[in-house]
Amino acid sequence: MNMTFEKAKEVGLSSATAVDFMKYSVDAQGNIKLDIKATEQALAQDAALITTPNVNVPSALVTYIDPQVVTILFSSMNTTKMFRETKKGSWTDKSFQFGVEEYTGGVTAYSDFADNVTSDANTEWIERGNFVFQTVLSYGELEEANAGRAKLSLASQKQRSASLNLAKAHNNINLYGIAGRNIYGMLNDPNLNATITPNVVTVGGSNYTTWADKLQYDAANIGNHVYNDISKLWGELAAKNGGNVDQNAEIKLGISNSIAHFLNIPNSFGLTAMAMLKSNYPNLTVVQIPELTAGGVNTLYMEIPELYGVRTAEFAYTEKMAFGRVVAELSSYKQKVRGGSCGFILKRPSLIARMTGV
Incomplete structure (x- = not known):
């Protein structure tokens, strides 16, 4: 009787019909390699011991465990590609005040006795x-x-999970703020200007505004339609800033990943909207934000990140991720991880424009 096989039974590895292990060897890395020829020879010698014509092997010996654990993917968290994050204060602070200033006044013809402007x-x-x-x-x-x-x-797995959950929370607050609190996100800040609508394209007596419809009913000109809608959005932004910005400025265009492919569909001349945008807005950057599609409605989000040394907006956080002390219990340990956020801080609403319904 093979004593190794008997010891395996003692630790819970057994089979009602097996009498021994298959022959195997173990290499320097601990990998098990079955020796089929040696097993066949052993079976021939021990045929009298086998009461049923079968050869069983413990599943652990024929199961391969891949050492690479695949992480489940979540939606991308790209808000910080649109606006910069900045640490403010401490997690003990209850509220914050951010100053915004506006210059007023003018000039008039000089007079020794005039002071009216x-x-x-x-x-x-x-x-x-x-x-x-x-x-x-x-x-x-x-x-x-x-x-x-x-x-x-x-x-380390659980710590990575905590970091991911906190990052998702920060991203969600950056987008929507906190309901019932004086904390807003880039999509619902009350100081944002109203959204505008896309250009209307008429084909066969019917009007279309979404890019999907424009592609379906006027595919030859889809690149032009996408470009024209984005240019209209730029025109809205430029009109609100009195000539302080031009097409050479740094521009960020937020777009949902579900419609981003429209930027690369060519028109009948082989030109894509992206090619035309890069030609006319050389410093434009496209940022894909999945949350710009909500309820089947797509929104474009355009901003000038900075003007005259002042950031247009930013995400303010008090703590990104702080680990508390490890608390020992009878046979386990616990640890708290925290974060803090003030949400979206909008300083110059005129430098942001939005278009809904593309």
Whole structure:
């Protein structure tokens, strides 16, 4: 009787019909390689011991575990590609005030006795709250030991999970703020200007505004239609800034990933909207933000990131990710991870334009 096989039974590895392991060898890396020829010879010698014509093998010996663990993908978190993040204050602060100033006044013809035209400045304070949020990690000793047998680092996995969950929370606050709090996002800040509508294309007596319809009913000119809608959005932005911006400025165009492919569909002359945009707006950058599609409606979001040394808007956070102390319990450990955000801080609404319904 093979004592190794008997010891395997003692630790719970057994079969009602098997009498021994198949022959195998183990290389320097710990990989198990079956020796089929040696197994056949052993079977021929031990045929009298086999009561049923079969050869069983423990599943663990014929199961390959891939050492690369694949992470499940979530929606991309691209808000910080649109606006910069800035740390403000501390997580203990309850609210924040951000100053915005406007210059007023003018000039008149000089006179020793005239003082009727002045220069002045108006200051407005934007108040925003601070939302502190958390998640908790827990590590069980048996759980950690079991994961270790699969060569998994359970603690680092859970820490990566916490970092992802906090990043998703920051991204969500950047977009929508916090309901019921004085914290807003880039899509719902009350100081944003109203959205505009796309150009209307008439084909066969019917009017179309979405890019999907324009492609379906006027495919030869789709590149032109996409370009014209984006140019209309630029025209809205330029008109609100009194000549302070031009087409050579740094421009960011936010677009949903679900319609971004329209930028690269050529017209009948082989020109795409992207090619025409790069030709006329050389410093334009496209940022794909999935949340710009909501309820089947697509929105374009255009901004000038900076003008005269002042950022148009920014995302303010008090803490990105802070780990608390590890608390030991009877046979497990817990650790709290927190973050804090003030949401979207809009300083110059005129430098942002939006178009809904493309």
